[in-house]
Amino acid sequence: MKPITFLGDSLARLRDFPDDARSEAGYQLRAVQAGDDPADWKPLKTVGPGVREIRVREASGAFRVLYLATLPDRILVLHAFEKRTQQTPQKDIEIAAKRLKAWKD
Template sequence: MNYIIEYFHARVLDEIESWPDGILADYARILELLMEFGPNLRMPHSRSMGGGIFEVRPRGREGIGRAFYCFQIGQRIIILHAFIKKTQATPEQELKLARRRLKEVQNG
């Protein structure tokens, strides 16, 4: 059964749509895999960040993007936060924002 992709807020989708074409194309390809395989999608496309948060790992010649997501009941995937990665390590502030949004999703 396929999963459904939803966005935490329209601003998350706006951020992703502003990404460079190469990263955006890879993101779209990975999302198709994510909708098909759900929690079974692993590296190099997806990785667990702990606490119920996962990341989609698109890349292009222009750089690297990241989108944090979670799974919800009813085959739903919620994209919580997205950004263009500028350093080797994932900035802690980006992960904190995704964790706050996950709590909001879980608490209704």
């Protein structure tokens, strides 16, 4: 299983999710660690090549975890947030892209 590296405050933000959403996000990240796809995801090329978004829909709301799993030695979690609008907010995309760029530099 690949280890997970959390960038910025992504781990703290994930821990702030309500219990049901946090549990589901953790389960989906475990699947990614094992080399599987999460149950509900989509590519986010606007953040960077290979970046994906885990989509968690629970009674408590809609939550997202942005990550990169194409690295040979780890999974990078770039950002985690609650989604309150239909479209992914530009500020959340920018946060993830900035963290990815800083990590690469």
